[in-house]
Amino acid sequence: xxxxxxxxxxxxxxxxxxxxxxxxxxxxxxxxxxxxxxxxxxxxxxxxxxxxxxxxxxxxxxxxxxxxxxxxxxxxxxxxxxxxxxxxxxxxxxxxxxxxxxxxxxxxxxxxxxxxxxxxxxxxxxxxxxxxxxxxxxxxxxxxxxxxxxxxxxxxxxxxxxxxxxxxxxxxxxxxxxxxxxxxxxxxxxxxxxxxxxxxxxxxxxxxxxxxxxxxxxxxxxxxxxxxxxxxxxxxxxxxxxxxxxxxxxxxxxxxxxxxxxxxxxxxxxxxxxxxxxxxxxxxxxxxxxxxxxxxxxxxxxxxxxxxxxxxxxxxxxxxxxxxxxxxxxxxxxxxxxxxxxxxxxxxxxxxx
Amino acid sequence: xxxxxxxxxxxxxxxxxxxxxxxxxxxxxxxxxxxxxxxxxxxxxxxxxxxxxxxxxxxxxxxxxxxxxxxxxxxxxxxxxxxxxxxxxxxxxxxxxxxxxxxxxxxxxxxxxxxxxxxxxxxxxxxxxxxxxxxxxxxxxxxxxxxxxxxxxxxxxxxxxxxxxxxxxxxxxxxxxxxxxxxxxxxxxxxxxxxxxxxxxxxxxxxxxxxxxxxxxxxxxxxxxxxxxxxxxxxxxxxxxxxxxxxxxxxxxxxxxxxxxxxxxxxxxxxxxxxxxxxxxxxxxxxxxxxxxxxxxxxxxxxxxxxxxxxxxxxxxxxxxxxxxxxxxxxxxxxxxxxxxxxxxxxxxxxxx
DNA sequence: CTTATTTTCGTTTGCGCACACGGAACTGTC
DNA sequence: GACAGTTCCGTGTGCGCAAACGAAAATAAG
Numbered sequence: 001x002x003x004x005x006x007x008x009x010x011x012x013x014x015x016x017x018x019x020x021x022x023x024x025x026x027x028x029x030x031x032x033x034x035x036x037x038x039x040x041x042x043x044x045x046x047x048x049x050x051x052x053x054x055x056x057x058x059x060x061x062x063x064x065x066x067x068x069x070x071x072x073x074x075x076x077x078x079x080x081x082x083x084x085x086x087x088x089x090x091x092x093x094x095x096x097x098x099x100x101x102x103x104x105x106x107x108x109x110x111x112x113x114x115x116x117x118x119x120x121x122x123x124x125x126x127x128x129x130x131x132x133x134x135x136x137x138x139x140x141x142x143x144x145x146x147x148x149x150x151x152x153x154x155x156x157x158x159x160x161x162x163x164x165x166x167x168x169x170x171x172x173x174x175x176x177x178x179x180x181x182x183x184x185x186x187x188x189x190x191x192x193x194x195x196x197x198x199x200x201x202x203x204x205x206x207x208x209x210x211x212x213x214x215x216x217x218x219x220x221x222x223x224x225x226x227x228x229x230x231x232x233x234x235x236x237x238x239x240x241x242x243x244x245x246x247x248x249x250x251x252x253x254x255x256x257x258x259x260x261x262x263x264x265x266x267x268x269x270x271x272x273x274x275x276x277x278x279x280x281x282x283x284x285x286x287x288x289x290x291x292x293x294x295x296x297x298x299x300x301x302x303x304x305x306x307x308x309x310x311x312x313x314x315x316x317x318x319x320x321x322x323x324x325x326x327x328x329x330x331x332x333x334x335x336x337x338x339x340x341x342x343x344x345x346x347x348x349x350x351x352x353x
Numbered sequence: 354x355x356x357x358x359x360x361x362x363x364x365x366x367x368x369x370x371x372x373x374x375x376x377x378x379x380x381x382x383x384x385x386x387x388x389x390x391x392x393x394x395x396x397x398x399x400x401x402x403x404x405x406x407x408x409x410x411x412x413x414x415x416x417x418x419x420x421x422x423x424x425x426x427x428x429x430x431x432x433x434x435x436x437x438x439x440x441x442x443x444x445x446x447x448x449x450x451x452x453x454x455x456x457x458x459x460x461x462x463x464x465x466x467x468x469x470x471x472x473x474x475x476x477x478x479x480x481x482x483x484x485x486x487x488x489x490x491x492x493x494x495x496x497x498x499x500x501x502x503x504x505x506x507x508x509x510x511x512x513x514x515x516x517x518x519x520x521x522x523x524x525x526x527x528x529x530x531x532x533x534x535x536x537x538x539x540x541x542x543x544x545x546x547x548x549x550x551x552x553x554x555x556x557x558x559x560x561x562x563x564x565x566x567x568x569x570x571x572x573x574x575x576x577x578x579x580x581x582x583x584x585x586x587x588x589x590x591x592x593x594x595x596x597x598x599x600x601x602x603x604x605x606x607x608x609x610x611x612x613x614x615x616x617x618x619x620x621x622x623x624x625x626x627x628x629x630x631x632x633x634x635x636x637x638x639x640x641x642x643x644x645x646x647x648x649x650x651x652x653x654x655x656x657x658x659x660x661x662x663x664x665x666x667x668x669x670x671x672x673x674x675x676x677x678x679x680x681x682x683x684x685x686x687x688x689x690x691x692x693x694x695x696x697x698x699x700x701x702x703x704x705x706x
Numbered sequence: 707c708t709t710a711t712t713t714t715c716g717t718t719t720g721c722g723c724a725c726a727c728g729g730a731a732c733t734g735t736c
Numbered sequence: 737g738a739c740a741g742t743t744c745c746g747t748g749t750g751c752g753c754a755a756a757c758g759a760a761a762a763t764a765a766g
Contacts, residue, residue: 006752017716022754032714052447053406054752057721061754094402170700177696184537217696337697343530343570344690347523359722370746375724385744407722410751414724 005046013046014039025050052325062096063323065316066124068115068140070132071103076288077262077308078106081130081154084312092320099316100124107199109133116140120147126319127151128312131158134205152318152329154311156206164322165329167315169306169337171206175213175258177337181283181302182256183218189225190255192218193248197233197241197264210260227253235267245271254280262286262306269294287340287348295342305338305348358399366399367392378403405678415449416676418669419477421468421493423485424456429641430615430661431459434483434507437665445673452669453477460552462486469493473500479672480504481665484511487558505671505682507664509559517675518682520668522659522690524559528566528611530690534636534655535609536571542578543608545571546601550586550594550617563613580606588620598624607633615639615659622647640693640701648695658691658701 007025011018016035023031024039031039042048072082082101089099102119105111113136119127120143127149131137137158144151145162152165175194182192194214196207211230218226231248233241245268248254257280259268265284272282273294283302284291294300318329340348360378364371369388376384377392384392395401425435435454442452455472458464466489472480473496480497484490484506491511497504498515505518528547535545547567549560564583571579584601586594598621601607610633612621618637625635626647636655637644647653671682693701 008752018753019716019718019755020714023715026754030714035714049447051410051752053410054721055754057404057406057410057723057751058753059755060721094404095406173696173700177694180694180696334700336691337700338689339692339694339697341530341533341692343526343533344692347526347687347690361722371723372725372746373744376745379724383744388744404722407751408724410721410753411723412725413751 005048006051007048010039010042010046010048013042056095056324060096062098063126063320064122064124065097065099065126065128065319065323066102066119067099067312067316068102068104068112068119068127068129069312070106070130074106075263077286077306078130080287081308081312084309084314085128085316087309088313088316088320092316095320095324097320097324106132109136112136113139116143123147123149125149125323126164128315128319129153130155132156134158150319150322152315154315155308157332165315165318165331165333167311167318167333168335170334171209172213172216174304174337175210175215175260176217177213177304177339178210178258178260178283179214179217181304181339182258182281183221183226184281188255189227191227191229191251191253192256192258193254194228194230194258194260195233195264195268196231196260197235197267198261199234199236199263207260214258233264235264241267242271246275249275249280256281256283259284262288262291265300265303266290266294269299273297273299292345295340295345298342301341303340305340307335307338311335358401359404360401363392363395363399363401366395409448409677413449415451416479416673417477418450418452418479418481418672418676419472420452420454420665420669421465421472421480421482422454422456422665423459423483427459428616430639430659431483433640434661434665437662437667438481438669440662441666441669441673445669448673448677450673450677459485462489465489466492469496476500476502478502478676479517481668481672482506483508485509487511503672503675505668507668508661510685518668518671518684518686520664520671520686521688523687524562525566525569527657527690528563528568528613529570530566530657530692531563531611531613531636532567532570534657534692535611535634536574536579537634541608542580544580544582544604544606545609545611546607547581547583547611547613548586548617548621549584549613550588550620551614552587552589552616560613567611586617588617594620595624599628602628602633609634609636612637615641615644618653618656619643619647622652626650626652640698645698648693648698651695654694656693658693660688660691664688 007018007021011021014021014035016039020031020035021039023029024036067085069081070078072079085099085101102115104115112133116136127144129151131153141151141158141162150164152167153161153163154167156168157166179192194211215228218228231244233244235241259265262285265286266288277299281301282299283304284300285304286306287303291300291303295303314333321327322329338348360371360374364374367374367388369392373384373388374392376382377389420438422434423431425432438452438454455468457468465486480502482504494504494511494515503517505520506514506516507520509521510519532545547564568581571581584597586597588594610621612618615638618639619641630652634654635652636657637653638657639659640656644653644656648656667686674680675682691701
């Protein structure tokens, strides 16, 4: 691994000019058979690595990345995500990467489609998106594919993707983890509930994965004898939600509750607080401000951190690396499933990034 | 926040030449009061950010960072740390950063001192170290200070440091977390043990912090009635260790054990496995191979991940940023206290970095 | 054998910055 | 007023690469 071989060096060895070497490196033709082979051989032998600094400096391009994400004003989870995008922007603007956000309405499929349309009118060099709406996302991905626009996906996968990379969690494992945290040293059999609390529309595929993991975990526990119940709760109609929840809580055999949506956490927390929490373990998702409050006062026992901020940050970085340095991203980048308790919470809030 | 302001632009605005602007940016004097102020003002106002690519390309320097760390062959924890260093090297070599490791014997103070001596003979531009040996480290830091060599410290702080940055954990909080994980829903009072298992020498200051946090946690729990015991165990004399441990385990009121050293984890695990684990919760540190084994088979309930690999990676990155880009590091960079269970383990092993 | 066309290649410029060099303008000295 | 010493500042070159430009060589066309 010799160091510091420049194009110039290659040129000298091959007895040609730098221009010629450059042409074969970017194989844009106009090079004689002979020279081509000769240069290729030397390129191989020396293991030439271009100086990426000089490369991106020299090719004075500027790349545009579009971020098609939910409106951050609608949801703190997506607000954090937007922060991640901004953070990545700070890091990459100096390299000539420009990020344009396109926000769609989290509760409106049509808005996703129309923003996607918007986006494609001035096609960016790459795209980041959270495919909340399955069908609409598929359509969008298809056109991206046709137009050769690389894209990465956060939050939840879409199988038929064609994406450069998926960045997020193993949702099945996530459900299992939730189950484990509820089960922990509750040796007696009992009932465990998994609740999907959502607004108008929701991403059922996404939540199903968690539920599957949750159920698998309890099925695997020796002895069995666990009762697992699952509920879909629409929180826009609060009274019925409250009733449903009260029924649940009055079941004496109930040992634990997992709420799969980040917003659901504090909605359920409120009700639990009202009713009193008697020995039921409660686990939920994400470090939203309200959730932290309920973690601190003991209503929530554990939070699983999905770290939407970092997801977005990494996603943009992958795209930037792809565009600038031609480094390809891992097809799936799974985040650690971070367990947050009262005692390690601070250590997650302080960290620089 | 307009982007793409070059030195040339600044120069035009200030009606001077690029050379002058350059001089104030690197404040190496030879600039009249007037011009200086004028340029500084514009620098502020425009929020000028130098193009790091061009900068490192132009100043064709190469920096040397020395890593004074324990011999990775002696301990898996430090092996992981060395991997972090290597990873950082991969990332930074292209920017002209060169990393030279100096390994000292983990069980031999003199070796630390002599390697430190070695290192200083061809003084590097910056230093990373793990100050395992208090007094020796202090001496070393003093000379670094005298020679103006910036250094960062991982693993454990040294108060009187003078280091650019400390990278590691809040050890008090770490002890508290260990306590919480043991205590979790063990509502009845009982006994909780904190064990320091070490080799010949050990870093008592380091471990004391954890113990303090551990005790604080239990003191704060309402009801109280917890008995906390602490033991220093030298594992080089195995029979006596085993006896001590057996005594402990036969205490019927024992509810949980926290082992504070990464190696101690599997040593204690073996003995617990032999004796049988009856309801006692067991929490330990770090993702060493053997520890993972005992986590998977249920001897260990939780591991707290100190992530020595990432500590080293971040440490080198901070130094590189400091040298190349003059970004100063945070004086202390505390890592999240990661809780590892059977169910989220995989998600920590897979991640790219 | 010209003239036109294509293939092949060397040269040059610019990217944004660091830094060396040397030149003005100013100050002081005798 | 001639000379040396300061202080301040502009210009030029190089970092390694990309890419435009245009020249030479090879080939085709007339």
